[in-house]
Amino acid sequence: MSEETAPGAVPPAPSVPPTVPPAPPTFPLVPTAPPGPWMNASGNQNSKIIMAAGPVTMTSKPQLPVADIPKAELGVVRLAWVDLDRRNERVRTAGKAIDRLTGDGPALAVVAGPAGYGKRTAGIRALWEVSRPEEHAGDQLRLQEIRPDWGDPRSPDTSELPDDPHTGYLLDVAAEIGSWQSPAKVAEQLVRYAEDLRHLGSFLVVIADEYGWPEAVSGTLARVVARATTRPSPHLVAKRHLEYVHGQPDRVRWLSTVPSESEGIGVASHLLTDGSHPADAARLAAVLADADDSPESLKTALGTFQQWHSDVLKVFNKTEDNPDDRALLISALFLNNKDALTIQDGSRALLGEPQETSVRKILTGPDLTTRLENMGAKVTGRTVTLDHKPGYTGSVLLRLWQQRADIHPHLLKWLDTITAPKEPGADRLAAISDLLVELAVAENDIRVIKQIHAWIDNGDNSAEHRRLIARVLTVAAEADPLGAEVRSLLLDSAQDTSEAVATVVALVCQGDFAEHYPRQALVRLRHILDRPEPDEAVRTARAALRDIAAREGQLPRVWSTVIKWATEKKHLAGHRAFVSLLDPRVDPYVLQVMLAAAEQKQDVKNALVQGWSVALTDTRVDAECRELLAAWAQARQENQVPHDLVTEILNQVVVEHLYSTPISALIFGEPGVANDEAVIELRKDLRLPAALSSVRFDHERTTAES
Numbered sequence: 001m002s003e004e005t006a007p008g009a010v011p012p013a014p015s016v017p018p019t020v021p022p023a024p025p026t027f028p029l030v031p032t033a034p035p036g037p038w039m040n041a042s043g044n045q046n047s048k049i050i051m052a053a054g055p056v057t058m059t060s061k062p063q064l065p066v067a068d069i070p071k072a073e074l075g076v077v078r079l080a081w082v083d084l085d086r087r088n089e090r091v092r093t094a095g096k097a098i099d100r101l102t103g104d105g106p107a108l109a110v111v112a113g114p115a116g117y118g119k120r121t122a123g124i125r126a127l128w129e130v131s132r133p134e135e136h137a138g139d140q141l142r143l144q145e146i147r148p149d150w151g152d153p154r155s156p157d158t159s160e161l162p163d164d165p166h167t168g169y170l171l172d173v174a175a176e177i178g179s180w181q182s183p184a185k186v187a188e189q190l191v192r193y194a195e196d197l198r199h200l201g202s203f204l205v206v207i208a209d210e211y212g213w214p215e216a217v218s219g220t221l222a223r224v225v226a227r228a229t230t231r232p233s234p235h236l237v238a239k240r241h242l243e244y245v246h247g248q249p250d251r252v253r254w255l256s257t258v259p260s261e262s263e264g265i266g267v268a269s270h271l272l273t274d275g276s277h278p279a280d281a282a283r284l285a286a287v288l289a290d291a292d293d294s295p296e297s298l299k300t301a302l303g304t305f306q307q308w309h310s311d312v313l314k315v316f317n318k319t320e321d322n323p324d325d326r327a328l329l330i331s332a333l334f335l336n337n338k339d340a341l342t343i344q345d346g347s348r349a350l351l352g353e354p355q356e357t358s359v360r361k362i363l364t365g366p367d368l369t370t371r372l373e374n375m376g377a378k379v380t381g382r383t384v385t386l387d388h389k390p391g392y393t394g395s396v397l398l399r400l401w402q403q404r405a406d407i408h409p410h411l412l413k414w415l416d417t418i419t420a421p422k423e424p425g426a427d428r429l430a431a432i433s434d435l436l437v438e439l440a441v442a443e444n445d446i447r448v449i450k451q452i453h454a455w456i457d458n459g460d461n462s463a464e465h466r467r468l469i470a471r472v473l474t475v476a477a478e479a480d481p482l483g484a485e486v487r488s489l490l491l492d493s494a495q496d497t498s499e500a501v502a503t504v505v506a507l508v509c510q511g512d513f514a515e516h517y518p519r520q521a522l523v524r525l526r527h528i529l530d531r532p533e534p535d536e537a538v539r540t541a542r543a544a545l546r547d548i549a550a551r552e553g554q555l556p557r558v559w560s561t562v563i564k565w566a567t568e569k570k571h572l573a574g575h576r577a578f579v580s581l582l583d584p585r586v587d588p589y590v591l592q593v594m595l596a597a598a599e600q601k602q603d604v605k606n607a608l609v610q611g612w613s614v615a616l617t618d619t620r621v622d623a624e625c626r627e628l629l630a631a632w633a634q635a636r637q638e639n640q641v642p643h644d645l646v647t648e649i650l651n652q653v654v655v656e657h658l659y660s661t662p663i664s665a666l667i668f669g670e671p672g673v674a675n676d677e678a679v680i681e682l683r684k685d686l687r688l689p690a691a692l693s694s695v696r697f698d699h700e701r702t703t704a705e706s
Contacts, residue, residue, distance in 0.1 A: 062557035063162045065518055066144040069124060069170060074143065076282075077125040080240035082232040086274045089230075093118065096226035097126035101203045105223060108194030112208040112215075113228030116277035120172060122228065123205040127168035130203055141203070145170045149517045153484065154181050158189040165200040170207070175480040177212030184214045187221050194224075234276035235269070241285035248289045254298075255288075267298065271305055300389070307395040308376075315375055316399060327351050329375040330400065332384050333393040334415065334432055335425055339382040340368050342424050350414045394438050401439060412451045421460045429455070429465070433472040441479045449476050449486055453493065456500050466500065470507035477513055487520060494527035502528045502537035510544035518554055522561050529573035542580040549581060549590050559594070567610050575615040579624040582608075584635040591632075595641050598649070605645075609652045616657040625662035630679055637678035651687050 083091045093111060100109035109126060111119045124143070131141035146169050150156045153176050162169065180186055194204045206213075215222040235255055243249040256266035271284055284305050291301035303311065319325045324347065331346035338346075348355060369379045376392060377384050386393050400407060415432065418425035425432060433452050440448035456469050477486040494505045506528050514521035521544070528541040549558040562581055565574025584591045598605040615621055629650075636646045657663045667683060669675060675683075 064149050064160050065147045066162055069143045069145050073124055077128050079244040082236045082240055084233055085230045086233045091230050091232050093122040093228040094125040098129050100224050100226055101130050106191050106194035107198040107203040108224045110206045110208050110213050110225045112213050112225055114210045117228035117231045118278040119207050119228050123170055123207055127205055131168045141166050141168045143168045147516050148173055149519045151519055154179050156186050158193050161193055167202045169204045172207040174207050174209045177208050184217045187214050232278050234272040234281040237278050237281035238285045241282050246289035251288055304390045308389055308392045311376055312395050312399055325371055332377050333396055337385050340384050343384050397439055398442055420458055430468050437472055437476050441482050444482050446485045456504050466504050470504050474508050474511050474513050490524055494524040499535050499537050503540050506537055506540035506544050510547050514548050518557055526573040529576045545577055563607050563611055566614050572620055575618045575621045578611045578615055579621055579628050583628055583631055585631050588635055588640045595645055608649055612653040613656055616660040622661050626665055629662055629666050633678040633682040637681055647685050654686055
């Protein structure tokens with residue numbers, strides 16, 4: 001979806017959205033002679049103006065969101081950097097990227113290669129190297145990651161990329177580059193963008209997959225590639241992380257591949273092979289750092305890292321001819337911390353078999369506790385748990401999913417049954433959903449997410465249930481590479497006729513998803529706000545829209561998008577969004593900022609008038625427009641907004657829409673409706689032609705006498 005900026009850019013929101021209405025400001029918000037410094041940089045693509053509500057970057061389009069590269073990752077490349085492979089030879093990925101960034105061409109390095117070669121870390125290392133103060137006359141570059149929140153992920157618009165000076169940008173498109181419709185075109189645009197960055201003292205590192213970057217198209221596209229062909233030594237990565245990231249140098253001995261006289265080969269050295277990914281090595285270091293020095297703790301740590309592979313294999317081999325015990329294990333992992341009999345009932349339900357009635361069979365075989373313990377569970381009293389083996393449940397589920405594909409539909413149907421309201425797994429829905437998301441991400445299997453999605457309409461209409469499903473979908477939507485499919489599912493779901501489904505999508509757009517993908521969140525909210533009836537989904541979407549607008553730096557994006565929906569597309573969603581965004585009853589902040597901008601910028605004022613005009617022509621939002629007019633009158637009376645400016649804007653609206661129902665009600669009143677003092681005061685201040693003023697006076701007198 002195109003999101004070109006509509007008339008009037010606005011200042012960003014405060015870093016923390018206000019939880020209570022702020023004290024009424026004194027207007028005008030923008031003084032004639034501002035006390036602070038003003039910047040006049042006309043003709044500069046980064047020119048900024050200062051308004052009372054904060055700075056605003058004037059660009060043709062809202063830029064993609066950015067976030068500082070995490071300090072933890074910067075700490076790794078600074079303190080625990082490894083550039084040697086398993087043969088003790090130099091890994092040149094980061095070095096090649098540095099050469100590309102500092103050469104004579106564009107300030108661009110495309111780190112390409114297969115997964116598991118440390119491409120992201122190499123890219124961050126390259127940015128860190130070129131950002132150091134000694135490279136820039138004492139000024140250290142800011143390092144930021146660009147979120148690829150494209151309007152259409154299949155056709156990225158590079159004009160939306162940020163372009164601040166003295167910044168090192170990281171853009172990871174490895175999960176999406178394979179779906180680009182015109183990869184050569186986008187790649188060439190990225191090169192031109194990086195050429196402009198060079199003049200700003202900025203840099204760009206793009207993380208790509210093995211084959212997506214079209215380097216064969218031209219020498220220009222080939223020269224920016226820094227290909228990852230070897231991976232860092234996993235043993236060395238784990239050792240450096242243990243010593244410098246986790247501060248546990250004494251535990252490096254556990255990773256030694258050379259036998260010592262006192263301990264022999266390190267107890268954890270066998271867990272890494274020459275083909276292990278750097279991420280696996282970093283995970284092993286973290287697991288070892290969390291263990292204590294006891295043999296039992298170390299054993300648990302090693303098992304956790306291995307995902308209990310040998311234990312799981314042993315259990316499945318031992319139960320080849322025993323479906324009852326396998327079903328018992330499956331029931332235990334999903335109904336963890338339930339009593340043994342509940343878990344046994346769950347296993348029978350999975351098998352589709354009734355409770356045993358033969359006394360002979362009941363008295364045959366091992367006891368229930370013994371069977372559960374043989375499956376790896378711990379039984380204390382009547383409670384069965386697998387918590388003592390972190391990661392065991394996920395490993396069992398992964399093996400079951402991979403090796404017994406025919407079980408998929410039966411397992412998901414059984415989960416649907418046991419998580420229904422009043423069933424034993426209903427209070428375990430959060431934990432079960434987390435397990436399934438972990439499985440879906442590991443297997444890149446959208447079917448698992450679709451099952452969780454199906455639980456939205458399982459009969460539980462509580463707000464807690466919907467928030468839970470929204471949380472799960474949010475996690476899945478941000479996971480690579482599965483996230484792209486989940487985000488597509490959310491787009492389809494936003495257009496679903498089910499009120500519950502649309503409400504859950506709106507809740508997703510109110511959470512972290514909107515922080516990382518604000519544009520995609522707005523697109524999904526538009527579909528929900530276009531629903532024919534103002535149901536719970538629409539109300540939730542309106543709240544989500546206001547929430548996004550109140551986030552730091554997001555108001556310009558939200559405003560330009562909403563005014564485009566309303567004035568150019570004539571969407572019902574745009575009219576609802578306009579009215580909701582400027583409603584001061586929940587929080588006057590957005591309205592105050594917009595009016596502050598309107599005092600300085602005529603195009604903002606015009607956009608406000610135009611937004612009112614199109615909303616008033618849509619009878620479907622008559623009720624909302626009436627409420628907003630009354631709310632503006634109240635805010636005006638209480639000095640929350642500039643008195644004269646509100647009057648001026650509404651005067652222009654009244655002239656054009658005098659006979660629309662909301663304006664007519666404001667000007668002439670309604671039979672049986674007692675207006676408050678604020679509305680009456682506004683009514684008196686609005687300018688009308690003499691003939692209409694007398695009509696209003698006669699109408700008010702007649703209404704008062706009756």
